[in-house]
Amino acid sequence: MSWLTETLTGSIGKKLLMALTGLFLILFLAVHLAGNLQLLLGDEGKAFNIYAHSMATNPFIKVVSYGNFFFILLHVVYSILLTRKNKSARKVGYAVSPKDSESTWASKNMGILGTILLIFIVVHLKGFWFESKFGSIPMATYDGEQYLDLYATVDFAYTNIWIVLFYVVCMAFLAFHLSHGFTSAFQTLGLNHKKYSPIVKMIGKGFSILVPILFALIPIMMYLN
Numbered sequence: 069m070s071w072l073t074e075t076l077t078g079s080i081g082k083k084l085l086m087a088l089t090g091l092f093l094i095l096f097l098a099v100h101l102a103g104n105l106q107l108l109l110g111d112e113g114k115a116f117n118i119y120a121h122s123m124a125t126n127p128f129i130k131v132v133s134y135g136n137f138f139f140i141l142l143h144v145v146y147s148i149l150l151t152r153k154n155k156s157a158r159k160v161g162y163a164v165s166p167k168d169s170e171s172t173w174a175s176k177n178m179g180i181l182g183t184i185l186l187i188f189i190v191v192h193l194k195g196f197w198f199e200s201k202f203g204s205i206p207m208a209t210y211d212g213e214q215y216l217d218l219y220a221t222v223d224f225a226y227t228n229i230w231i232v233l234f235y236v237v238c239m240a241f242l243a244f245h246l247s248h249g250f251t252s253a254f255q256t257l258g259l260n261h262k263k264y265s266p267i268v269k270m271i272g273k274g275f276s277i278l279v280p281i282l283f284a285l286i287p288i289m290m291y292l293n
Contacts, residue, residue: 087256089143090249094275096136101282108289113219117208121215124200140189147182174248181245188238195225226290239284246276 103123106116123129174181199205200218208217225231250272 083256086143086147087253089139090253092139093136093143094246094250094253097279098275101279104286105282107219107222107286113208113217113223114210116219116222117215117217118210120200120218124216144182144186147179172248174244175252178245178248181241184238184241185245188234188241191234195231196222223290226287229291232287232291235287236284239280242283243276243280246279247273250276 103116103119106119107113109115123133196218199221200216203221206217206220207214208220209215251269254268254272
């Protein structure tokens with residue numbers, strides 16, 4: 069298996085893993101957003117709490133969540149390795165041409181954007197995931213069955229304007245990160261044929277705008293309400 073080790077630790081292998089883990093995290097964002105939008109249904113958190121309970125108790129989802137943590141860590145580690153290598157060689161980490169890499173601010177600052185988002189993830193996990201596992205979460209009863217009232221925890225957090233602003237600003241950074249990372253991942257995987265490249269760029273641009281806006285809308289709407 070030495071060939072596999074050499075491939076994964078080589079420059080091409082690192083870029084490939086960056087692309088694959090990036091695409092997995094993009095998919096996770098879409099699924100996570102669909103669940104979190106239930107916070108805005110106006111049902112005092114019933115749908116969200118039942119959804120969160122199913123996510124926490126489903127064995128398959130639990131395996132995927134642990135895999136998600138692993139892929140985040142892997143994405144971060146390989147981004148650091150590629151950034152260090154690219155600085156020493158004065159080359160761009162993603163599989164794009166120098167002309168493309170200089171075309172946007174995001175493409176030249178992926179390391180900074182990634183670092184900010186990593187800080188956001190740590191804060192987010194501490195405020196919600198950690199509390200759901202080890203904190204004192206109130207209970208809610210629906211149809212005779214008890215659920216952790218995670219909605220109450222989220223609702224209380226978003227009464228703090230500074231937390232709301234922090235989330236909104238971080239979603240702006242997420243938009244920039246996605247705007248370059250989405251198309252770069254497809255280019256790294258060789259899926260940048262000129263026939264499909266405009267479609268990939270259009271989808272990537274739409275995703276990088278719509279998803280962060282919807283994520284940012286959640287704390288804003290809950291704060292206003």
